[in-house]
Amino acid sequence: MQIVHVSDTHLGAKPYHINRLQEHVIEAFDTVIDYVIEARPRVMIIAGDVIDRPRPETHILLHLIRKLKEVTERGVKVILAHGEHDTPGRRDKTLLEVLSEAIDGVYAPRITGSTLEERVAKSMIQVDDTTIGVYQFVKTHVERQREYAKNIMPLYEKAFSRVDGRKVFVAHIGVEGTLIEYATHVNPRDLPSVDYAALGHHHGRWYWKRDGSQGPLMAVYPGSLYPLTIREARSNDKRGPILVDLSGDEPVIQEEYNVEVAKHIVTREITIPTPEYIKVEQRLREVVANSTRGINKDVVLHVPVSIGITVSRAKIESIFIKLSRQMNKIIIPHIRLTATPGESRSVEDVIVASVDPIEIIKTTYKVSKETAKLILALKDALASGDVEAADSIIDELTQKGELLKLANSKGLR
Numbered sequence: 341m342q343i344v345h346v347s348d349t350h351l352g353a354k355p356y357h358i359n360r361l362q363e364h365v366i367e368a369f370d371t372v373i374d375y376v377i378e379a380r381p382r383v384m385i386i387a388g389d390v391i392d393r394p395r396p397e398t399h400i401l402l403h404l405i406r407k408l409k410e411v412t413e414r415g416v417k418v419i420l421a422h423g424e425h426d427t428p429g430r431r432d433k434t435l436l437e438v439l440s441e442a443i444d445g446v447y448a449p450r451i452t453g454s455t456l457e458e459r460v461a462k463s464m465i466q467v468d469d470t471t472i473g474v475y476q477f478v479k480t481h482v483e484r485q486r487e488y489a490k491n492i493m494p495l496y497e498k499a500f501s502r503v504d505g506r507k508v509f510v511a512h513i514g515v516e517g518t519l520i521e522y523a524t525h526v527n528p529r530d531l532p533s534v535d536y537a538a539l540g541h542h543h544g545r546w547y548w549k550r551d552g553s554q555g556p557l558m559a560v561y562p563g564s565l566y567p568l569t570i571r572e573a574r575s576n577d578k579r580g581p582i583l584v585d586l587s588g589d590e591p592v593i594q595e596e597y598n599v600e601v602a603k604h605i606v607t608r609e610i611t612i613p614t615p616e617y618i619k620v621e622q623r624l625r626e627v628v629a630n631s632t633r634g635i636n637k638d639v640v641l642h643v644p645v646s647i648g649i650t651v652s653r654a655k656i657e658s659i660f661i662k663l664s665r666q667m668n669k670i671i672i673p674h675i676r677l678t679a680t681p682g683e684s685r686s687v688e689d690v691i692v693a694s695v696d697p698i699e700i701i702k703t704t705y706k707v708s709k710e711t712a713k714l715i716l717a718l719k720d721a722l723a724s725g726d727v728e729a730a731d732s733i734i735d736e737l738t739q740k741g742e743l744l745k746l747a748n749s750k751g752l753r
C-alpha cells in the first residue's frame with residue numbers, strides 16, 4: 341500500500357497580513373492535491389495543522405472541502421490529524437471533525453471525554469491490511485503535553501500489538517532531535533513500534549530510523565508547505581509530500597517531493613541609526629535589485645532592519661510598502677530596535693524608546709517579548725471587536741502556557 345504524507349499545510353495562513361502570501365499558501369496546498377491525484381496512493385495523511393486557525397475564513401473552508409473531495413472521489417482515503425492550529429481553545433467540535441462527518445472517505449478521529457484506553461481504541465482506522473492509529477492531540481502547554489504523551493504512548497503500543505498487518509502511527513507531536521527543541525514532547529524511541537510514523541509539527545523535513553528495538557521502523561516529518569517565518573525562509577529545508585510504499589518488510593520512501601511556490605530570500609541587514617529616510621529608500625532599492633538579479637520566479641524578500649531609537653518604525657514600514665508597489669515585489673521588513681554604540685542618549689530619546697508598548701508590557705508583567713506582542717494584539721483585537729482574532733490569540737497564549745504563567749505572576753491561582 342502506498343501513502344502520501346504531508347503535514348502543517350496551514351491553509352488560510354496569511355503571513356505578515358499580505359494577501360498575496362495567503363494565495364501562495366493555497367497554491368502550495370493545491371500542488372499537493374495535484375500530486376496526490378497523479379500519484380494515486382491508497383491514503384493521504386495530513387499530520388496536523390491542516391488549517392491555520394480553528395475557524396478559517398469561509399473561502400478557505402470552501403476551498404478545503406473542494407480539494408478534499410477531488411481526492412476522495414478518486415478513491416483516496418484522507419486521514420487528518422489535529423494540531424494546535426486545528427483545535428479551538430474551548431470544548432467544541434472542530435472543523436476537521438465536521439469535515440470527516442460531511443465528506444465520505446475523510447477521517448479525523450478526535451475522541452474526548454473518555455478514558456485514555458477508549459481514546460486509543462477509537463482512534464484506530466483500518467484501511468485494507470493496514471492499521472492507522474491517530475494520536476489524540478491535546479491542546480495545552482508543553483510540560484502537560486509531555487506528561488500526556490508519556491501516559492498514552494504505551495496504550496498505543498498495546499493497541500498496535502493486538503493487530504496484524506502494516507501499522508502506521510499519525511501524530512502531531514514534537515520529537516526530540518528536531519530543531520524546535522522547546523516544543524518537543526517525546527523521544528522517537530517512545531513512539532509505538534509501527535512500520536511508519538507520519539509526524540507533523542516540526543516545519544522542516546526530518547527523518548529518523550530505528551537503531552535498536554524500540555520505536556517505529558521509520559519516523560518522518562515532511563516539512564510544512566510554505567515558509568511562515570523568517571527563520572523558515574532562511575532555512576534550506578525541503579517541504580512537501582512524501583510518497584511511502586508499505587508493501588515490503590520495511591517502508592520505502594519512493595519520492596520526496598519539494599513544493600516551492602515562491603523563492604524566499606533573506607537579504608543582509610540594513611542598519612538605520614538615525615532618521616534619514618531618503619537614504620533608507622536608496623539603500624533598500626539597491627539591496628532589492630542586488631538580491632533579485634537573475635531570478636525569474638516569484639520572489640519574497642525578507643529584509644532585516646535594525647533601527648536606532650529615534651527612527652520611526654511606522655515610517656520605515658511605509659517606505660517598504662511604497663517600494664513594494666513601485667518595484668512590484670513582495671518586500672517584508674523585519675525591524676528590530678538597537679541602540680547603536682556612541683549614539684547620543686538624550687532624555688527625549690529614552691522617552692521615545694520607553695513608550696514602546698511592548699517594552700512596557702514586558703516589564704510590567706515580566707513576560708517574554710513574544711508574549712507581550714500577543715497581549716498587545718489581544719488588546720487591539722478586543723478593542724476592535726474582532727472576536728475571531730482574539731480567540732486565536734488566546735489559543736496561542738494557552739499553547740505557550742503563558743496564560744498560566746501570567747496568572748501565577750498576578751497571584752490569580
Ligand SMILES: [Mn+2]
Nearest residue numbers: 348389423541
Ligand atoms: Mn505547524
